[in-house]
Amino acid sequence: MSDDEKNTETPISRRRALRVIGTIPVVGALGFAQQQQSQGQQQPKQTHEGPAQPATSTRQPPPSQPRRAFFTRPEQRTLRVLADDIIPRDERSGSASEAGVVEFIDFNLSVEETATDTRTAWRGGLRWLDTESRKRFNVPYASAKPEQRHQILDDISGAASSVGAQLRPGAAFFARARDMIAAGFFSSAIGWRDLQYIGNTFVPQWNGCPDAALQKLGVSYDLMNQRTRSNG
DSSP: OOHHHHHHTOOOOHHHHHHHHHHHHHHHHHHHHHHHHHTTOOOOOOOSSOSSOOOSOOOOOOOOOOOOSSSOHHHHHHHHHHHHHHSOOOSSSOOTTTTTHHHHHHHHHHSTTSOHHHHHHHHHHHHHHHHHHHHHHSSOGGGSOHHHHHHHHHHHSSOGGGSOGGGHHHHHHHHHHHHHHHHHHHTSHHHHHHTTOOOSOOOSOOOOSOHHHHHHHTOOHHHHHHHHHHHO
């Protein structure tokens, strides 16, 4: 083997190899830039900031309307009127619909865990209200006057066993609806403010139960102390 052939097989140092490898992306980038410039495309200006700048406006977008998941639009309208007939707005708090009760019930009926019988009972109950209102006043429940709607509710607000056979389905539905509407209302922000619930608030000094409450319950601390001593 000649000396020239030996020189061509001389190993390249690691530093030189890394240097050569490191220049490959640079050469490729330069070639791409030259190609872009030759095609008349302007390169984006490089800055120390990111390409997408944050929005300067701090205005919040309007809240989106909740989507119906279970009820149809007519059913939702009937339920909204029924909910406000059961818990109307007053000087103390807003109404059931303002507390989000309709959306609360709609969500609960849309989840997989809800039994089919429960969904059927709600649809059937709302339809029963509309049918009964049409029989009496020739209009669906939501279109009836307040005194007309209250007349129907007064007739079905008792226990199902205490009303006539024709009104029993309505009474059964009303009991279910009243419980669900109350649950949704009193678990909302409007509801717990109406209850004047203060939550887990630190009480620096406990002075005991107020006398008025003790008298209403018919108990006293003396009686409780006597029971404690006798049991001890």
